[in-house]
Amino acid sequence: MSRQEPPSARQIDDVETYDVVVVGAGAGGLTAATIAAADGLSVLLLEQADVVGGTTAISGGMVWIPGNHKAAAEGRADTLEAARTYLGETVPGADRVRLETFLKFGDEALRDLEARTSLRLKPVPTYPDYYPDLPGATAGGRVLEPVPFDARALGKAFALLRDPLPEFVLFGGMMISRQDIPHLRRAGRSLRSTLHVAGLLARYGWQRLQARRGTTLYLGNALVARLLRSALDGGVIVRTGASVERLEKDANGRVAVLDVAEHSGRHRRITARRGVILATGGLSYDAELRGHYVPRAAGTLSATVDPGVAPRGARLAAVLGARLSPPTEQGAFWVPASTFTRRDGTRGIFPHTVTDRAKPGLIAVDATGRRFVNEAVSYHEFVRAQLGHGDVAIPAWLICDHRFLWKYGLGKVKPFTRSVEQDVASGYLKRADGVAGLARTVGVPETAFVETVSEFNRHAMRGDDPAFGRGGNIYQRSLGDADQTPNPCVAPIVDAPFYAVAVYPADLGMSAGIVTDERARVLAEDGSPIPGLFACGNDMASIMEGAYPGPGITLGPALTFGWLAGRTVAGANI
Structure with a gap:
């Protein structure tokens, strides 16, 4: 009818x-x-x-x-x-x-x-x-x-x-709190964090015997x-x-x-x-x-x-x-988002709110191969910067190295992921052995991109970002990595291979x-x-x-x- x-x-x-x-x-x-x-x-x-x-x-x-x-x-x-x-x-x-x-x-x-x-x-x-x-x-x-x-x-x-979004849970259904994330990063290096993570896994295993997903909700x-x-x-x-x-x-x-x-x-x-x-x-x-x-x-x-x-x-x-x-x-209220297709054929949209952009060792570039924004600003301000640069920053590319990807993840790629071959094969994650090769892979001017990464790295060795002042206020630093000194939001991009993900403006609500x-x-x-x-x-x-x-x-x-x-x-x- x-x-x-x-x-x-x-x-x-x-x-x-x-x-x-x-x-x-x-x-x-x-x-x-x-x-x-x-x-x-x-x-x-x-x-x-x-x-x-x-x-x-x-x-x-x-x-x-x-x-x-x-x-x-x-x-x-x-x-x-x-x-x-x-x-x-x-x-x-x-x-x-x-x-x-x-x-x-x-x-x-x-x-x-x-x-x-x-x-x-x-x-x-x-x-x-x-x-x-x-x-x-x-x-x-x-x-x-x-x-x-x-x-x-x-x-x-x-x-x-x-x-919750499957990209924000572990092991098919375990939610974690904000307080759990540092422990997950330090597991294996800190006895306290290792015990904390072991407790999380034991609790989740018990819950899955009783329910289709973890029952501790955050x-x-x-x-x-x-x-x-x-x-x-x-x-x-x-x-x-x-x-x-x-x-x-x-x-x-x-x-x-x-x-x-x-x-x-x-x-x-x-x-x-x-x-x-x-x-x-x-x-x-x-x-x-x-x-x-x-x-x-x-x-x-x-x-x-x-x-x-x-x-x-x-x-x-x-x-x-x-x-x-x-x-x-x-x-609209804005967030940069990456898109992909899940195994079940549904479309996935990953909102890049606080998990990666402010972490040390990442930059964003536009179609000219240049940075255009302080990557650690709020998600709303990041997209406003994209829109302010017109089509040249849509999409923008989030760039990182192997060390960053392993420790913090990038978009839907979770930290400590042992193999990213499926995400590379799908085209979601771009990869190259060198910076120049990554520029060619994502389609930005090679010379400008290599210069951008080189200039960023030169200052990042000292924890500085004179171009955009990344890590310059308490909001940005709160989303960085406190273990990274002297600036929790800045580290060089040097460990091959190198990776990129495209992000587009998406609303979080109107x-x-x-x-x-x-x-x-x-x-x-x-x-x-x-x-x-x-x-x-x-x-x-x-x-x-x-x-x-x-x-x-x-x-x-x-x-x-x-x-x-x-x-x-x-x-x-x-």
């Missing part, structure tokens, strides 16, 4: 009624659903995919909440005034009302979620803001990460949780698992494989009716007495809308979860007269989206709230206006405005 048929032309299998219907089961949607249920409402959570979690489940799970009480308790006191100053420097064009709402309610949302749900976050004391030298920046504490979660607590619902997977457990405990009905095809208003002008198609072929008409909350993940895969918000050179690559063919929140809302972000070229007010109510073109319609997560036009001030600036607002949406639809006096 055609998806384009109007509801009246279909066989409606069921008609259901709930207080609230939430569309999308990422961080924002799960938060909204859980809090609405905690406030006593009947809640249906619809997810188009067969699993929940969306892009959150494959993310780092970092949550940016300035002035949070947890950092203060660990001696990392922050003030909202300092955060306000910092955001004024980094997001000068922001909607001040919504930005102030985020600052005011971020920590209150955190406290309430931890009091009434299974969500547990802890501060990351040494993760700086991305522009640490600007006024109001902090060296750590504004960002929180999920406390590890034992997936066995989900019971059968563990099957509903989206898996990062975004842990965040989603905690929210899913909370939603189920609160009585939220979670329905996967269900696509919302149409929203309608009732006789009073309130958005209250949803036309839903399920993978099983059933069609349902669902009524929401209090409201509908959109949290479908944004418009990354809507080619027409996306084109209004990114430069042409950016292309269409996205590191977010592919949502399938159902209309996204922006499309559903626009039909009802919702306002979308005005056209801009600053409408900043542009549905325009809302400070209570997450969707606004019409005239600026008035559309009764009964809310948006949060990446569906909501970001308060960051295309800027990326620090780690977790998508998930922090997602939790906060998801909480606000849930409380508002429940009639709470906020």
